[in-house]
Amino acid sequence: MFGAELRRRRQDAGMTLEDLNRRVHFSKSHLSKVETGAKKPSQDLVRACDTALGADGELAALAPGTTETRAAQAEPPTADQEVWLMSMTPDGETGFAGMDRRTALSLSALTVLGAGLGGATGTSGSSQRGHTDAELALDSFRAQLGELRTMGQHMAPSMVFPIAIVQTNALRQLARTAPPAQRPAVLRLAARFAEYTGWMAQESGSDRWAQWWTDTAVSLAGAGGDAEMGEYALVRRALLTMYAHDGPQTVALAQRAQRAPETSLRVLGLAAQQEAQGHALVGDLRSCERSLERSREHLAADEVENKSGRDGDPEVLGSRHVGDPVGVTRGWCLVDLGRVEEAAELLDQECASLSQNAIRARTRFGVRRALAHALSGEVEQSCTIAIELLTAAPRMDSATVRLDLRRLHQTLARYHGHRSVRELSPRLLTALSTV
Known part of the structure; x- marks a missing residue:
């Protein structure tokens, strides 16, 4: 159906195969084989032809599916994994997992880990002392989250992932012994670590673990009285479907995040940005541009409303390392x-x-x-x-x-x-x- 419709639209536009070749940069022989059905079109050819013929996604909708599959990671420890690391299993239990020496060495980059754990020992001499220890531990862990996110810009995600697991688990333990007044803050910070762990899992190639850690982040944040993570989890799920080239599902998830009551400006902006990428996948230029404009408005309003708390804030949701996220997303969408x-x-x-x-x-x-x-x-x-x-x-x-x-x-x-x-x-x- 795609090949036949491509030929019909090309001829209606008065284009020869050579004319189309100059616009989409695929050879005439390849285009001819696609039109006759002898070759399956790639996604890049589909999008290029749709744009060249002004089909607004109608031609692209006829193309055969080319969704890429993602291989899962998570392999069992091997004999050369001589170092053991505390981890969290999918059912929420803690345990130990094997790790090679290279990954273990990366732990030395976060020298304050021990200081953060000190507040979770429960050995303080008085309730006031325990409260102070919890506050000090929180400050330490916030610093670690910032360092971890910086490490994620320079190191392989498979090396950052186990470090994030350890810190998330340590905060869960700290929440059990922290004074009641401090417990919600500890759980909210644990949720931020869990969310970043999910991103590192996705970067390592495991969508299954990425989704599980995102769900864990929602659970921890909810226990700490933070509803924002629930809406942001929809954005993270939309990111997974976007990388799986599922445009309609990406749009649906991003729109759900924007319909949630009392969604923050930050999450609204990130969700609209993700919605734009979904529209781009299905060839809907106008909806994509509208979503990008909405994203820019929300993120600009968030900067004005929360300016003092955004600069260098390790707990902020989404990337901290891109000055104009809407600009680069628009470039991504145009491809x-x-x-x-x-x-x-x-x-x-x-x-x-x-x-x-x-x-x-x-x-x-x-x-x-x-x-x-x-x-x-x-x-x-x-x-x-x-x-x-x-x-x-x-x-x-x-x-x-x-x-x-x-x-x-x-x-x-x-x-x-x-x-x-x-x-x-x-x-x-x-x-x-x-x-």
Whole structure:
């Protein structure tokens, strides 16, 4: 159905295969095979054709499904895992899990962990002393959360993930012995750690663990009287479906988060941002732009209302390392909408403004920037960007970055005779085998 409709719309528009080739950067022979049904179209070709023919998602809706599956991680400990770490099992029980020495060494980056646990010993001499210990422990753990999120920008998520588990569990233990007045704050902070643990699980490649840790965050936050995490969990679920290329479900989850009563401005903005990405996946440009504008309004209002508490706040939901999240999201969406030339120009601007310290964010949006240039036929520029990024991508070991790296490799493979592509290809394959 897609091939037949593509041919009908192309001919109605007065385009030859060569005309369409110049717009979508796929060869005439490939386009001809897609039109006759001899070849299955890729998502990139589907979006590019939909945009080139002004179909507003109607052509894309006829394409066969190309949803990518995500492999689960969580393998049992092996013989070389000589270090043991306390962890939390899916049923909420605590235990120990094996860890290799490299991951264990990363724990040394958080030297204040012991200080934070001191408040949970329950050995204080008086109720006033116990209250002081709990406050000191909270301050220590808040500092650790900030350090952990900074580490997440520089280290593989598989190394950060077990550290986050330990800290979440320690806060759960602290909540049991903290004075009643302090307990809600401890549980709310534990929820922030659990939510970040879920993000690191997703980055490590396990959607199942990502969802479980997000649910755990909601439970901890609810026990601490914080309803905001419940709405934000819908945004996190929408992110999972977005990476699974399920546009309609992404939109539905993000809209549910925005309909929840008393949703904070911050969550409203993040949910609208996620909704825009869902609309982009189904080719709905107008709804995407409206959602992005709504997101910008909510996030700007949140900055005004909570300015004193946002700068450097480790407990803030969502990324702290992107100056203009709506700008980079718009660039991301334009790629999925097939408006790749516009996406490349915008992502060039937005990536240039990202902090040098935000390595994970620079890698994630940089790979999509390289993809936008490749899809628009700017092969040399795409290869130049990719070479700059490949030194960081393997170290990031990111499952979400891997999706766009794979897309980039498939796109550049169409230009296998290009000198820069031949030089880049071995490095790109190495990165795909190590991230």
